[in-house]
Amino acid sequence: MPDVARLHREAMKLAERGFEVRRHGSAQNADELFASALAREREAAEVADEQRLEPTRSILFRSAAWLAYHAGQEREALRLVGRGLTTTTPEDIANELRELRTIIRVREQLVPEQPLLPKYYELVLDVMRRLGFEERLIDALVPANHPNRRLVEHPLLREQMIAAVRSQLLPSIALFLSRPNTRVPASVFRRAPVASRRPAVRPELSRLFRELVVAVSVAKPENVDRRQLRRAANNATILTVELVSRNIPSLAQVVAMPKRGLTSR
Amino acid sequence: MATLLVEQHLGVTVVERSVKGTGFDYYVGKSDASGDDLFQNVKRLEVSSIIQTGNIKGRVKKKLAQTRRSDNTGLPAVVVVVEYGPPRAEVADHA
Numbered sequence: 001m002p003d004v005a006r007l008h009r010e011a012m013k014l015a016e017r018g019f020e021v022r023r024h025g026s027a028q029n030a031d032e033l034f035a036s037a038l039a040r041e042r043e044a045a046e047v048a049d050e051q052r053l054e055p056t057r058s059i060l061f062r063s064a065a066w067l068a069y070h071a072g073q074e075r076e077a078l079r080l081v082g083r084g085l086t087t088t089t090p091e092d093i094a095n096e097l098r099e100l101r102t103i104i105r106v107r108e109q110l111v112p113e114q115p116l117l118p119k120y121y122e123l124v125l126d127v128m129r130r131l132g133f134e135e136r137l138i139d140a141l142v143p144a145n146h147p148n149r150r151l152v153e154h155p156l157l158r159e160q161m162i163a164a165v166r167s168q169l170l171p172s173i174a175l176f177l178s179r180p181n182t183r184v185p186a187s188v189f190r191r192a193p194v195a196s197r198r199p200a201v202r203p204e205l206s207r208l209f210r211e212l213v214v215a216v217s218v219a220k221p222e223n224v225d226r227r228q229l230r231r232a233a234n235n236a237t238i239l240t241v242e243l244v245s246r247n248i249p250s251l252a253q254v255v256a257m258p259k260r261g262l263t264s265r
Numbered sequence: 266m267a268t269l270l271v272e273q274h275l276g277v278t279v280v281e282r283s284v285k286g287t288g289f290d291y292y293v294g295k296s297d298a299s300g301d302d303l304f305q306n307v308k309r310l311e312v313s314s315i316i317q318t319g320n321i322k323g324r325v326k327k328k329l330a331q332t333r334r335s336d337n338t339g340l341p342a343v344v345v346v347v348e349y350g351p352p353r354a355e356v357a358d359h360a
Binding site: 004005008012015016019037041048053055056059060062063066067070090092093096151 | 281282283284285286287288289290302303309316340
């Protein structure tokens with residue numbers, strides 16, 4: 001019988017490297033590392049399941065489901081969520097599994113399934129760097145008069161946020177540019193906490209995203225239909241706010257909780 | 266910081282981790298207790314921090330309430346809240 005502990009620890013080492021690589025902007029390599037980690041964690045979870053070890057089996061299924069999500073295998077992540085949820089699953093782990101299922105379903109509404117073209121990663125990353133996109137996005141969301149402005153001016157925190165913007169938004173922006181006519185349901189927009197609490201930032205976000213779209217268009221005009229690009233720019237605010245609120249918790253907290261101060265787990 | 270505090274005050278150390286969200290979830294226990302049963306006799310490490318000076322007791326209470334919410338079927342937890350203003354920290358072991 002496979003060694004659950006050995007498989008799990010190998011998976012965690014690979015996942016750690018995956019997060020590290022993703023922080024430095026190499027999404028494709030990170031996907032491969034997460035896929036390798038997933039294979040091990042899934043096997044460990046299946047063995048724990050056979051042995052009916054609780055809470056070990058639930059924790060391993062939750063972990064495997066998140067690895068599948070990070071590897072871009074969202075169907076597999078949903079399957080693993082289903083495997084993790086049984087009558088013996090501890091309530092807190094069950095809630096976290098359901099939370100992941102919700103995240104995947106909302107994301108599916110935002111971005112239809114389509115293989116991501118690797119060329120867009122490099123292209124968008126390059127354009128983002130030249131525009132100073134990450135820095136300007138943070139400044140737009142937490143402007144000079146924001147109560148938590150001093151937090152984003154802290155060099156360490158700012159560095160982390162730039163890395164978070166890059167690693168979390170880059171794949172979605174690249175995918176969005178490959179399908180610029182993607183529509184965001186109004187119901188999703190209404191639920192986005194940042195959008196509802198700080199509508200004043202929308203024009204700046206829209207302008208920033210338009211700049212990015214135009215810069216991408218100039219960089220690789222043969223890849224992009226200009227009419228579709230205009231449509232993309234018009235939807236940009238909604239998409240950007242939604243992505244920020246959903247994918248960068250640290251930044252979303254700074255923006256949305258001005259009176260309480262920044263908290264992090 | 267949280268791992269050092271629980272080692273000092275509760276005599277437990279991080280023995281396992283699992284993936285959750287965009288990082289890891291940590292579990293603490295006796296350093297020699299982790300074998301093939303992985304998460305069987307461990308406690309979840311709940312960490313929180315306050316950058317500005319604030320109500321550290323209130324945050325501990327909130328975190329403990331979160332762990333109590335699932336008392337019947339949930340995992341035991343250790344809560345650590347670090348306040349960076351003074352700085353100071355509060356450790357609560359919720360078995």
